Amino acid sequence: MLGVPNLIVVHFKNGRLLKGYTHDFSLEKETFHLTSEEKRDRGIIYGIGLKELKAIFFVKTLKGDKNYTRKKNFDEVDTYRDQGLKVTVRFPDGETIRGQSIDYGKNKKGFFITPIDPEDNNESVYVLTHALRDVKVENDIK
Numbered sequence: 701m702l703g704v705p706n707l708i709v710v711h712f713k714n715g716r717l718l719k720g721y722t723h724d725f726s727l728e729k730e731t732f733h734l735t736s737e738e739k740r741d742r743g744i745i746y747g748i749g750l751k752e753l754k755a756i757f758f759v760k761t762l763k764g765d766k767n768y769t770r771k772k773n774f775d776e777v778d779t780y781r782d783q784g785l786k787v788t789v790r791f792p793d794g795e796t797i798r799g800q801s802i803d804y805g806k807n808k809k810g811f812f813i814t815p816i817d818p819e820d821n822n823e824s825v826y827v828l829t830h831a832l833r834d835v836k837v838e839n840d841i842k
Contacts, residue, residue, distance in 0.1 A: 786838030
């Protein structure tokens with residue numbers, strides 16, 4: 701992800717959201733920068749610390765589609781192209797994300813989840829382990 705602009709929505713543990721893009725997110729670093737694409741602060745560059753976050757959503761668009769109803773359960777989607785583990789993650793604020801992860805590990809600072817719905821606006825989600833309430837691993841996907 702380093703050097704390539706990625707559209708992202710960062711979710712802070714305190715409920716705050718920032719939308720924009722990043723050029724320097726890296727799994728090896730504890731901080732990265734987000735350039736805002738919000739109308740109120742477009743172009744402002746924020747320094748973001750991973751310790752403050754619950755997740756980073758790598759998105760197709762920053763607007764999304766409010767009329768789209770995403771599929772939230774594994775049995776609602778075709779799993780022929782899935783790889784990794786089926787995981788359900790829950791945050792203390794009640795948000796739940798279901799998807800596949802090829803790099804999940806209990807002792808890692810974070811891991812990526814690919815949402816189960818291929819039409820979802822989220823391409824992938826980097827979940828910070830310290831911000832989770834729990835993780836349920838469903839089973840291996842072949």
